[in-house]
Amino acid sequence: MAEPGITPDWERRSRVGVAEAVYCAGKTAAQIGRILALAEERRQSLFFTKLDASRFAGLEAGAQRRLDFDPLSRTAVLDHGVPAAAPARVGIVCAGTSDMPVAIEAQRALAFNGVASPLIGDVGVAGLWRLLDRIDEIAAWRVVIVAAGMEGALFSVVAGLVPGLVVAVPTSVGYGVAAGGMTALHSALASCAPGVVAVNIDNGFGAACAALKLLRVFAAM
Amino acid sequence: MAEPGITPDWERRSRVGVAEAVYCAGKTAAQIGRILALAEERRQSLFFTKLDASRFAGLEAGAQRRLDFDPLSRTAVLDHGVPAAAPARVGIVCAGTSDMPVAIEAQRALAFNGVASPLIGDVGVAGLWRLLDRIDEIAAWRVVIVAAGMEGALFSVVAGLVPGLVVAVPTSVGYGVAAGGMTALHSALASCAPGVVAVNIDNGFGAACAALKLLRVFAAM
């Protein structure tokens, strides 16, 4: 039985402004290895998401060496020339230390596409002064990626205070009713602050893509 | 087939500190009428919850006259001597105008048991300054009943700012993922601010009962 081919969408960056990335959660090490080899042949940079440490360890040693791997955010970069990072008035805010892996996934995806972004952590609303101390800085951003789990109150509070678009990334941080991230997601969607938009739970990569598309279309058109 | 008797728990106030109240949602007008008659015989004050206007209209004219009915909060009072309302450092905050019926249910239940309580409305977090303007007043309360629907971010924000116990009353205000109040409820339970407690969706009466029990046990014991 012949195995069907793998068909990466190499032209995605030119078509929709975000480079193809490889979602690793359901793939075997062998499959990831083949995709990596294809990219090497074309000398194409590639971004890997949801690549956990044990799967990374399953890759061949040569493949491991070729990748810039971050175990906390479960991302890896194959670097054949990534654009130099430049300031773009896009930033990331996250509620607690536990939300950091998702925030860093977003930060690294932005950097891979040439956009440097500040990351402000540990400003959950239980101690509101922590956020208010940094609010002027956040108010200067055009896109504000907010990563928060538990009850996700931070989405609404930030959106009520700054003019930038809040892209909410609910995280699966929490237990009981918060387990899995559904409460934070619904909090973002039901926000009383108008104009909050959301991506999937733990999808820091998706939030970065939204920002990248905006930077491109507002620059080019 | 003989109909089984109705057995109100007349001694509840002396036993657990909150007077018996009549939950009207699943009862016929005839059943409500019979309970009212029993209370009249004993000259006992009685509080009715979830009594909507159409069911109230189905009561006999005499019964309607005997009741102090509020259609917005769907509550009614049969008054055979209700204690005079006194200040107790219990107050109510609500996020938007749509949450008002639930907030007023709490306020009327407190008043029925002799506790006057201020009610501050329309201080949702989308415009945080509205809340900050009133925060000193709220910080003086020992029990803060907070009624909010949609994403319920107000629970966490208030609890992070004041020392009183926040009793969250999620409301069924909202649509889409907020419909029915589950998002606001989960937001209260998953709050990153420690010590928030919650009652059932739209249960302003229950929040009032919690406050009443506290006033009694801390006064008496």
Add this chain to the structure above:
Amino acid sequence: MAEPGITPDWERRSRVGVAEAVYCAGKTAAQIGRILALAEERRQSLFFTKLDASRFAGLEAGAQRRLDFDPLSRTAVLDHGVPAAAPARVGIVCAGTSDMPVAIEAQRALAFNGVASPLIGDVGVAGLWRLLDRIDEIAAWRVVIVAAGMEGALFSVVAGLVPGLVVAVPTSVGYGVAAGGMTALHSALASCAPGVVAVNIDNGFGAACAALKLLRVFAAM
């Protein structure tokens, strides 16, 4: 018992770029009337959402005359000088005729804030040629608001074909597993096309707000 005040956030437009709007679903006609009166006093334009025909009919005749009401999208405008609509490279696509009310809610909210937006209807993926016929036009937009119910496949298909940011508005159109809009919402969030963002079910207003915030921050900063 004194009724608590109503506190609209009149300064929201200057603070976060979107004018205050009145969510009417849980409010009585009397409450809506009082808000309208407050706006008239200040000669402030106001946008009303989720105002169904029966509640509109409950307003006083004078109030009804002052409003530009659209029963399909359940929106109304109180007009004390709304900015002239100008082209902004923001557009709306919707899957079927049943999604139109939500699409028009978005269109009217944009217009209220001075942004004219084309609306392309009835391009669901069951007949893909309908979408492909219009794709060049859509590819010129910077923000593409997509309203779709049922399985919401349109979100992913559009996002794979055009460079603009897709703001998905899932609608409650459909029955069985689609009833209520949860399937379309989850479809948007789980999209295999990177960078799709979502707002709450039936929240055309929210999608418009996101677009407005973007136009403002990219113009001003």
Add this chain to the structure above:
Amino acid sequence: MAEPGITPDWERRSRVGVAEAVYCAGKTAAQIGRILALAEERRQSLFFTKLDASRFAGLEAGAQRRLDFDPLSRTAVLDHGVPAAAPARVGIVCAGTSDMPVAIEAQRALAFNGVASPLIGDVGVAGLWRLLDRIDEIAAWRVVIVAAGMEGALFSVVAGLVPGLVVAVPTSVGYGVAAGGMTALHSALASCAPGVVAVNIDNGFGAACAALKLLRVFAAM
């Protein structure tokens, strides 16, 4: 306490057109071993589903040798004469590499019953051209098994483009709202393209059975 007997439905192929298969997920290695022995005695071919590698490793060495095991699709074949595979205008399409195990489960179940089927992978709608490149081939099939996870948009897009019956196999590929496969399943059921049918999440075997039943009843009746 006597153990109750195991009663495979050996006549299922003659009665409903699909041979009995053994669902291994909840069975111990000992139980699977006994069923295998029964089949060996009768010299009956048998198909095993959801047999993961660790459970396979728990079988006796002799049993392992008798089986053609595929760890990716978690299927195994005991071969006492399986019909030669012949072309039947049934094919399989899958959205991404992560959906491949389920697609191969379907392909192997078809082959076990004598039906060869092409398998086209990695044609998710985020890069629609990949699907359009292959659409003529797919349009020649009478039954199109489509395996997709995440938002499952592929079901509707394929069904809108080709005349064959689309049998949707939602997969559990994805995270957040997509975790477990419910979003893809609901997407299939709520499809705006008429005539899509669905089987359970990850049930490639079931989709193959549906195709086999069709081939038999349309050939024989």
Add this chain to the structure above:
Amino acid sequence: MAEPGITPDWERRSRVGVAEAVYCAGKTAAQIGRILALAEERRQSLFFTKLDASRFAGLEAGAQRRLDFDPLSRTAVLDHGVPAAAPARVGIVCAGTSDMPVAIEAQRALAFNGVASPLIGDVGVAGLWRLLDRIDEIAAWRVVIVAAGMEGALFSVVAGLVPGLVVAVPTSVGYGVAAGGMTALHSALASCAPGVVAVNIDNGFGAACAALKLLRVFAAM
């Protein structure tokens, strides 16, 4: 603000074998009227689903006269030459009288496309002899549409007894855990009988479409 056009997919029958049908649940009477007028102009037959009696009554008298309306199944036919019904070995079975509207929706959709189909009602498994009495008749069908609500046991029982493909149509008949049809749907998908396929809850039309596609592709290819 110009209203966007309505774009029926008139060529759907030639492309995928099932004529365009109009889903009426979310449409106004005015919108349905416009679609009807478009079809009249083209002298195109049209099938309407989920058209309840009150909405039908809202159509203009002329439109009502032109339609063959059935209030039980909430379907209507605009007839500009529908193919003569011919036997096709497709039949419908339904569990109880309450499931009949959905069964008839399927039957009328088949008839509209030229396929006559017997309908056997009231053969729920609580009285299994009722089904066994008719099983020989059902065993002669190539496609067996089964409509059942409550626990949906009928899907598995029929599929275990006959060779035809069982297309399960779960219905929203039932209360408590059965309310809405989710239990019957999950019963179909989790069936222990291999090869059962399912369509959305109450989607008799969809089941008919699946049968029509099969008849066409097995006849033509």
Add this chain to the structure above:
Amino acid sequence: MAEPGITPDWERRSRVGVAEAVYCAGKTAAQIGRILALAEERRQSLFFTKLDASRFAGLEAGAQRRLDFDPLSRTAVLDHGVPAAAPARVGIVCAGTSDMPVAIEAQRALAFNGVASPLIGDVGVAGLWRLLDRIDEIAAWRVVIVAAGMEGALFSVVAGLVPGLVVAVPTSVGYGVAAGGMTALHSALASCAPGVVAVNIDNGFGAACAALKLLRVFAAM
């Protein structure tokens, strides 16, 4: 198109010990009328469940006269000789007045089959003394049908105190998380008291059937 026949299971009483009953929720008045006529012809007694007042009013006057209808429990009896009610040590307990309709449905179904049963109402656990006052009476029953909504604590408390089998009938009484009866149902199933069994939400009829089957098999075998 010939209408399919209605096939009541007239022999159910002799086969499984409980007479056929007609579930009216999804049936039209015409359908109920035809079933009634069939029973009249055979001079067969018949029990109707979930027959609400408006549907009853839609029956022909003659049909209405022939039935003993109870609007509270939404049941009706067609009486062609129902067995005389005899004591059987089966009784019913219900938590509150709002649960009464379901309790009476059970009581009437028992009476229809010749079993008289006491009904004790308004003994919810919030005032435990009400239950303890009656516990000796309940302890004499072999089957204890308990109807309760809200949190359903009564199921566990009764089962911990008496030797009879507790058949829990969760009711849809309550709001917020209790709405629909799922909380009470899960409470019954998760009971810490061993041996509690449950029927569907609001299914007083089903609980009565369970008791009837027990009385028959323990008497006869």
Add this chain to the structure above:
Amino acid sequence: MAEPGITPDWERRSRVGVAEAVYCAGKTAAQIGRILALAEERRQSLFFTKLDASRFAGLEAGAQRRLDFDPLSRTAVLDHGVPAAAPARVGIVCAGTSDMPVAIEAQRALAFNGVASPLIGDVGVAGLWRLLDRIDEIAAWRVVIVAAGMEGALFSVVAGLVPGLVVAVPTSVGYGVAAGGMTALHSALASCAPGVVAVNIDNGFGAACAALKLLRVFAAM
């Protein structure tokens, strides 16, 4: 901080007819050991449920030797004189081999309380003849415990064929929509066959308790 005492309900057998059993899922090996020691002191027999092999292995060697442990059903017996098993017309039916652990839990709990019970396995409805072959035997039982996962059609089919009370034990066998057992549970509760009662998912012990209570109250009263 003094540890609170453990308080087994040693008198449960005399009060409600079923001996106390120890639910082990959330307990540490140390806690289980202490309970065992308490029972040894009183020379009291004890039944342990949900005791998985790894936790059993964590008990002290002496404790392990004192217990009759069955890893498949995760039950153990401490035997200080268990009543001799006698025939009682109670039996167990289970749908597939994967349901066997739950069925055996029920069988062992019955045996521990002196009731021998036949167990008929592998009679799922996909091959209905397997059940019909054994139906006369099953029809002689007064209580029929049915363990089934997946779609749980067996509950309704058995209940429609035999006079005994069907106590449904849904199992967590299955995947996709069947995962966790909710589909089988809902199938039991929504059964179209009257009088089916259900216990919690995988709760073979609870079904046995229900049977034991029935045997006692019908014998004694």
Add this chain to the structure above:
Amino acid sequence: MAEPGITPDWERRSRVGVAEAVYCAGKTAAQIGRILALAEERRQSLFFTKLDASRFAGLEAGAQRRLDFDPLSRTAVLDHGVPAAAPARVGIVCAGTSDMPVAIEAQRALAFNGVASPLIGDVGVAGLWRLLDRIDEIAAWRVVIVAAGMEGALFSVVAGLVPGLVVAVPTSVGYGVAAGGMTALHSALASCAPGVVAVNIDNGFGAACAALKLLRVFAAM
């Protein structure tokens, strides 16, 4: 890429009456170590929750020695002077041995803040006498923390018997419908006993915080 700072809310005790605590579930050992070091520098006591044994084992040996760790409740204390525990009429009741870890989490959090609290275990309602034996003791408490899983009937029963405020802590103890704790949580929220309040599932820490806030505001104001 610079790592963002960690910003504990050191002033929380003085602001809202409960000291900052560290939620460890989503944090790496390295992150926990850094927080510990910060506290050591400031000589600040600190409470850690949801710190499981394997993560504790990952801390450096010096850090482990500095902490008073309890594996059952997964809590740890860094002690730089914790107030001496004094009686406060706050106590804890728990339903079964499996609920003990959550109860102890509450007890240790109270002790960390200087409040000694009795803990009464194993008083589930299946053997009501166990609770009634201790009820006078419980009736003397002002705040009664009740930890219960499964069906959570204990919340309502206790609240009906004593005057103190019942703070319900639903636990994730149980299986089937009780798995995860949602049933117990909903039971608390839907309680028929007025004034029960709830915290998140397994959140013994949160219940303790609520009690601490009450003790402070009623003492100070």
